[in-house]
Amino acid sequence: MAFGFIKKVFSFGRKKVEDRDEDGAPLPETAQPDDAATAAQDAAVTPAGATETLEPAAPEPADQEPVRPEPDDEAGTEHRRDDGPEARPSDIEKITARAPDQDGEESDAPLSAPEHPDAKPVDPPAPQTPEDEPAEETIDAEPLRPTTADDTSDTRETAAPSPSAGSEPIAPQPAAAAPARPRASIKKADRPASTQKPEDDPIAPRPAERLAGDKPVTPSEPEPGTPEATTLPEPATPDIVPDASPDQPEPAQTEPDADQPAAPRAPPSPNPAAPAGKVTVAKTVEAKHADEPAEPEAAARPSWFQRLRQGLARSSRELTGNIAGVFTKRKLDDDALQDLEDVLIQADLGMETAIRITDTLASGRYGRDVSEEEVRAVMASEIEKVLAPVALPLELDLSHKPHVVLVVGVNGTGKTTTIGKLAAKLTAGGLDVMLAAGDTFRAAAIEQLKIWGERTASPVVASKLGADAAGLAYDAFEQAREAGSDVLIIDTAGRLQNKAELMAELEKIVRVLGKLDPEAPHTVLQTVDATTGQNALNQVEIFRNIAGVNGLVMTKLDGTARGGILVGIAAKHKLPVYFIGVGEQVDDLEPFSAGDFAKAIAGVA
Numbered sequence: 001m002a003f004g005f006i007k008k009v010f011s012f013g014r015k016k017v018e019d020r021d022e023d024g025a026p027l028p029e030t031a032q033p034d035d036a037a038t039a040a041q042d043a044a045v046t047p048a049g050a051t052e053t054l055e056p057a058a059p060e061p062a063d064q065e066p067v068r069p070e071p072d073d074e075a076g077t078e079h080r081r082d083d084g085p086e087a088r089p090s091d092i093e094k095i096t097a098r099a100p101d102q103d104g105e106e107s108d109a110p111l112s113a114p115e116h117p118d119a120k121p122v123d124p125p126a127p128q129t130p131e132d133e134p135a136e137e138t139i140d141a142e143p144l145r146p147t148t149a150d151d152t153s154d155t156r157e158t159a160a161p162s163p164s165a166g167s168e169p170i171a172p173q174p175a176a177a178a179p180a181r182p183r184a185s186i187k188k189a190d191r192p193a194s195t196q197k198p199e200d201d202p203i204a205p206r207p208a209e210r211l212a213g214d215k216p217v218t219p220s221e222p223e224p225g226t227p228e229a230t231t232l233p234e235p236a237t238p239d240i241v242p243d244a245s246p247d248q249p250e251p252a253q254t255e256p257d258a259d260q261p262a263a264p265r266a267p268p269s270p271n272p273a274a275p276a277g278k279v280t281v282a283k284t285v286e287a288k289h290a291d292e293p294a295e296p297e298a299a300a301r302p303s304w305f306q307r308l309r310q311g312l313a314r315s316s317r318e319l320t321g322n323i324a325g326v327f328t329k330r331k332l333d334d335d336a337l338q339d340l341e342d343v344l345i346q347a348d349l350g351m352e353t354a355i356r357i358t359d360t361l362a363s364g365r366y367g368r369d370v371s372e373e374e375v376r377a378v379m380a381s382e383i384e385k386v387l388a389p390v391a392l393p394l395e396l397d398l399s400h401k402p403h404v405v406l407v408v409g410v411n412g413t414g415k416t417t418t419i420g421k422l423a424a425k426l427t428a429g430g431l432d433v434m435l436a437a438g439d440t441f442r443a444a445a446i447e448q449l450k451i452w453g454e455r456t457a458s459p460v461v462a463s464k465l466g467a468d469a470a471g472l473a474y475d476a477f478e479q480a481r482e483a484g485s486d487v488l489i490i491d492t493a494g495r496l497q498n499k500a501e502l503m504a505e506l507e508k509i510v511r512v513l514g515k516l517d518p519e520a521p522h523t524v525l526q527t528v529d530a531t532t533g534q535n536a537l538n539q540v541e542i543f544r545n546i547a548g549v550n551g552l553v554m555t556k557l558d559g560t561a562r563g564g565i566l567v568g569i570a571a572k573h574k575l576p577v578y579f580i581g582v583g584e585q586v587d588d589l590e591p592f593s594a595g596d597f598a599k600a601i602a603g604v605a
């Protein structure tokens with residue numbers, strides 16, 4: 001099904017691309033108004049080529065958390081003002097993914113020092129020679145995909161010769177391998193290692209890394225012997241700069257990509273692989289009208305339901321244990337019903353659901369002995385009824401190029417992790433995804449997103465630490481447009497919902513995105529930590545009002561005793577719950593199923 005699907009979307013993608021040429025015209029800078037626009041403009045005017053490579057060899061002390069700027073500052077400008085004209089290619093950098101050399105656990109701790117804000121643009125170990133670039137274009141033209149001659153004609157890479165790159169003697173197999181390289185994004189998960197181009201994956205990807213490595217791989221750490229990264233004058237338009245930062249001190253020896261010339265990301269290419277129109281993101285990305293039957297899942301792992309049961313075991317044990325306590329040798333009378341109601345409310349199911357359950361029980365069984373199993377069955381049934389309306393698949397409208405997904409939520413609720421998991425689904429489904437590190441206040445958060453970018457072969461737009469988040473979002477939107485990305489996912493700094501100034505900043509991000517497309521952000525996902533309990537209700541309320549949240553991802557349902565809050569949130573807010581997270585691994589994000597969840601939490605087989 002996967003391949004059939006991909007074939008199908010190729011043609012859609014092409015059609016879309018043609019449309020996009022007109023749509024994608026960036027807004028005139030003069031059109032950017034007010035405060036937000038200032039920041040945005042600042043970012044926007046940064047020529048694509050001004051993207052800034054990371055300082056490779058300068059693990060600098062930038063790790064410390066910067067002071068969060070006032071939200072109403074004149075956008076990003078204040079953070080950039082110290083940049084010299086030429087030293088300031090941009091606050092924004094974009095990195096291409098690189099074959100990971102770690103198994104993907106994101107970590108809050110940056111693998112290395114984050115890029116230095118003022119780092120001189122330094123050429124990574126393997127910048128391309130100007131002669132290499134045409135080869136990259138060929139790559140970008142995606143030999144494996146249906147292409148037309150003009151596919152390669154308007155690549156930005158051609159206009160982006162890496163100046164001194166040519167002098168770099170790096171790369172074991174520079175351009176030679178490049179031409180054969182298919183463009184990355186399609187069905188990474190499915191592609192057998194053997195079919196991958198050598199320059200993509202000199203090392204067979206480990207299972208957990210199957211998503212990485214398809215896209216142009218950036219050179220990793222500077223080779224010990226490699227001439228010191230040369231400071232390059234910023235090329236005029238390198239759309240994507242390689243991640244020159246040697247900021248991954250980990251097992252560098254596994255990084256094969258030093259031989260990979262600083263491959264610019266695919267040109268702002270039409271992406272023939274991208275599905276057009278609406279797609280649904282469930283376990284995988286499915287085109288709206290895909291007629292291929294779903295592929296049976298590989299059966300090696302425990303089923304999703306088994307994993308869900310495991311994840312919700314604590315919640316379920318707590319709930320059903322208390323229910324058993326209520327109904328031990330008791331008839332269903334008022335007291336029993338009241339006790340049951342209390343148990344259900346304590347389990348965060350919410351008053352409404354608790355009453356539904358007790359009413360249903362009372363209607364047929366009042367005065368009779370009731371077994372715990374009966375109570376569980378009624379509970380599962382009633383919970384499912386509450387959840388069913390919100391258990392909706394995430395739909396992405398790819399007529400927006402890109403479809404912008406803004407991810408918001410309180411600190412530590414799993415935004416970045418969820419973005420990584422989601423990006424993995426999308427790229428595996430053939431979509432071109434760009435990530436934006438909108439949490440500009442935490443170096444670790446930026447690094448974390450970059451790692452996910454590498455794992456999912458998704459370029460990451462990042463900025464200096466402390467830069468204006470709205471400006472970054474604006475810039476990322478423009479870059480995603482230029483690159484023809486299907487989906488742009490923007491991370492944001494975690495914030496407590498009661499911090500007015502931070503919420504105002506979030507509002508500003510939304511406002512600024514709307515300047516480029518009045519409908520953007522097209523999806524606003526809020527991650528809600530299931531361990532939070534009742535406070536989650538309030539979080540949703542406020543984020544919804546401020547940022548226009550229109551969908552939820554409930555994270556950390558594994559191991560919490562408070563999973564019932566999902567039911568309470570569903571009953572109160574009635575927002576779609578697209579996914580639930582039951583672990584930290586890339587595939588621990590599952591489409592939300594009302595029936596499965598209800599059975600799992602009620603302990604019904």
Ligand SMILES: Nc1nc2c(ncn2[C@@H]2O[C@H](COP(=O)(O)OP(=O)(O)OP(=O)(O)O)[C@@H](O)[C@H]2O)c(=O)[nH]1
Nearest residue numbers: 411412413414415416417494555556581582583584
């Ligand atoms: N067990 C479990 N852990 C999760 C899940 N989702 C995220 N986490 C973990 O929660 C922690 C915080 O996740 P992040 O993705 O950094 O959260 P965040 O919202 O981006 O954090 P801030 O940037 O501080 O706001 C990390 O250790 C994640 O691995 C989940 O579904 N289950």
